[in-house]
Amino acid sequence: MKQFIVEYTKQVELGIKATDVDYVLFQRTINANVRGAAKIRHGILLRKLLRSDPSFVELLDPTVVVESGVSADILRLGESIGDLIEKINTKFFAKTGSDLIKPTNKTLGAIRKIGKPVRDYAAYGEFISNLYFVFWEGMGQRLQGRVPDSFKDINLLRTDLQHDVDHGKAGVVAAKRKAIAATFSKYVSATTPETVAPEHFPIFQASLMGAIEKDLRGLLATE
Numbered sequence: 001m002k003q004f005i006v007e008y009t010k011q012v013e014l015g016i017k018a019t020d021v022d023y024v025l026f027q028r029t030i031n032a033n034v035r036g037a038a039k040i041r042h043g044i045l046l047r048k049l050l051r052s053d054p055s056f057v058e059l060l061d062p063t064v065v066v067e068s069g070v071s072a073d074i075l076r077l078g079e080s081i082g083d084l085i086e087k088i089n090t091k092f093f094a095k096t097g098s099d100l101i102k103p104t105n106k107t108l109g110a111i112r113k114i115g116k117p118v119r120d121y122a123a124y125g126e127f128i129s130n131l132y133f134v135f136w137e138g139m140g141q142r143l144q145g146r147v148p149d150s151f152k153d154i155n156l157l158r159t160d161l162q163h164d165v166d167h168g169k170a171g172v173v174a175a176k177r178k179a180i181a182a183t184f185s186k187y188v189s190a191t192t193p194e195t196v197a198p199e200h201f202p203i204f205q206a207s208l209m210g211a212i213e214k215d216l217r218g219l220l221a222t223e
Helices: 002-017 021-031 037-052 054-059 062-067 070-096 105-113 121-137 149-162 170-185 198-222
Strands: none
Touching: 002 037, 021 037, 021 070, 037 070, 037 198, 070 105, 070 198, 105 121, 121 149, 121 198, 149 170, 149 198
């Protein structure tokens, strides 16, 4: 709750420059006579709670997760990420003469797909692969030494899907598996995608996309 209040206060102070749609909507339901205001605020609070501590999903009924509006949040995050990439590329091109994230058919197609809610392991694999094409392969070495944490997480999660992490010395293998489990558990209450309940995949997706959105805003402010 403390984190919510801090972030909410910051967004209110930003006024028309606020960047978080949820906090803007939360404030609007307080200031104006918005139909279903209490339900809207409840959904926002729940989404923020699950974003800050995904382990709370274990305490909730699946229907409560659905009612949090996480699917709509995923769609919004997908659109926001696409818009931020466009703005960053424009700014980066003006500075360097090239795009930060190459707009190829592969990356553009991947950006369009990441806003589709993940419901099972197969869709999870496709989601991670699409993110990898955009935020690792599409970026190349253009942020060498300054790669955002969420981009590194994407690369590690894709390594788990595409490569044999059991290859090598026992100590190296154990370190790889520990790093992958720790990365996955940052975004949902589990250590491997194989053990995630279907209704929890959208929580993972929204959490990771939220981290990506935050890192993209940071890049836009600094590049």
